Amino acid sequence: MNERIKPNDILTEMNKELDQRIREICIKLFDEEIDPQITRPEEQFGDYSTNVALRLAGKLGKNPAWIAGEISEHLKSNQDLADANVAGAGFINIKLSDQALIKALEEPSSMLFKDKTVVMEFSDPNPFKVLHAGHLYTSIIGESISRIIEASGAKVHRVNYGGDVGLHVAKTMWAILNKLGGEHPDKLNQIPAGERSQWLADCYVEGASKADDSKIATEITGLNKKIYQLHDKSDKSSPFAKIYWTARDWSYDYFEDFYKQIDIKFEKYYAESQVYKLGLEKIKGQIGSVYEESDGAVVFRGEKDGLHTRVFITREGLPTYEAKEVGLAFLKKAEYDFDLSVIVTANEIMQYMQVVQKSISLFAPEMVENTRHINHGVVKLPGGVKMSSRKGNILKAADLIDLAKEANAQQNNSKDPIVSLGAIKYAFLKNRIGGDTIYDPDQSVSLEGNSGPYIQYALTRGKSIISKADSFDSNITIKTLEPAERSLARKLSEYPDVYQSSLNEFAPHYICGYLFELCQVFNRFYESNRVLDDPRSKERLKLVDIYCRILEKGLDILGVEVPEKM
């Protein structure tokens, strides 16, 4: 965690109370200050659990079971809250009184980031290139983490960053000029609006595939310079500039359409053309101290920090990706003065990013202190082939959405985009961020198993129960719990802890796992306990209502909408 937002207390209320009590007991009995590390164990063991006794055993040179016994005796002395017993090697298992458990159900979630300013950068597709499956994956991750942070009270600014200058643009421009037969911007009108994005993607593939030819490579290098010059001179009217800006707009128009489709909204699109001058300026100011000249280029020697040496300014005097990142970092800081900056990128970027961040930290440490990187893997289809944007055999983001739609139509006979989109989002978020993810369209839309539609369905079903009740008062207070009700209530009470974990680690998969488990517990309850037309109807409706609200909150954090009916 970063410095400015270091949480001094990340525990939920119930956790905090137990934590405090156990700390006091340990000081009183053994004169030891120790973090109880309270966890939620399996139901058979209790509601909360701590391993303090095991960890104290070494320090005190005493039997852990004996220590656990002493502590649990003192915990028991306050029976309004909990019962405690010793189990296993020396775990202390705590069982809340029904009253305490019911109280825990009302606990609001953490507001750890209240009034903090957070900049979330994610998605980052490049104009002049294809918006591929990986962009969809990273977008869904970024959006969910944004929502996780927002839910704790932060103001989150979603920003996007793309390369509208650089060699890849030059490659696309080379192919465009080739296709148009020269600098003829008028001819661009011949490309139908619906095909523009694909046309640009094809141009990139063509340019990239021919860049091995040394003559064409030289032309592309020339175009690269020309594109930078165009920005330096704010040229918008020369034929070359007209082609550039038109194609650039096409890309951004397509991005906007796409994000709308997946229900994500960026407040700002940073472009490389906008940050490279600032980057060059900052780097040139540190030549000799942080960066150094080598072979005519400006580099950062990463080896002394276990990183690689990377070029920041080329021999041509042009900024590389690294230099632009330096500029972007300073621009974001200037524009938002954030408490926390989060950047979501693919794993392959990580090692470049570390070099960039390390170099910045040497002359502006405050810049990187509050910056956090989240790295994720790549998207694959089951038994999938390797993809390469250079070769053009790439899975587009739109293709992935189509696959989900098709699967949803076939398996569920549904055309509801809320279901197919929810299926993709959930499928991407249910695994821990970091590794590659295999996207199976059929599995993702399945109503059986751990899927988005399964949770969506569970919620619509829960709501349907409440809507069928003759009367329902959400304000009633439950006074007692039957065993089956208690199991459900116990699971419901875990939500704030799970949310807290997902916030601490920026890990949406905890939410997914919990929601699925919650549905399982609910279904088990529902199987053998009537809600409507039952003497316990009021209490059970209340539990169903809490269940629905948690599912709603959880799905909202995942960015998954819920249809009215399924």
Place this chain on the structure above:
RNA sequence: GUCCCCGUAGUUCAAUGGAUAGAACAAUUCCCUCCUAAGGAGUAGAUAGAGGUUCGAAUCCUCUCGGGGACACCA
């Protein structure tokens, strides 16, 4: 070659150094007069290998094997 990440049931994934390694799908055996069975209850099945640290290791360390990524003017 150097550095980084990864290796868990047939498959896709979980597991703050903690209890009997949890699920889902697939397989298999049961259970629907009932609030949406799109469900529930079972059975079978896994930590790549070898050492080490620890009261305790899927998790930390070393090595081996296997997969992916990064290694100077691309992003």
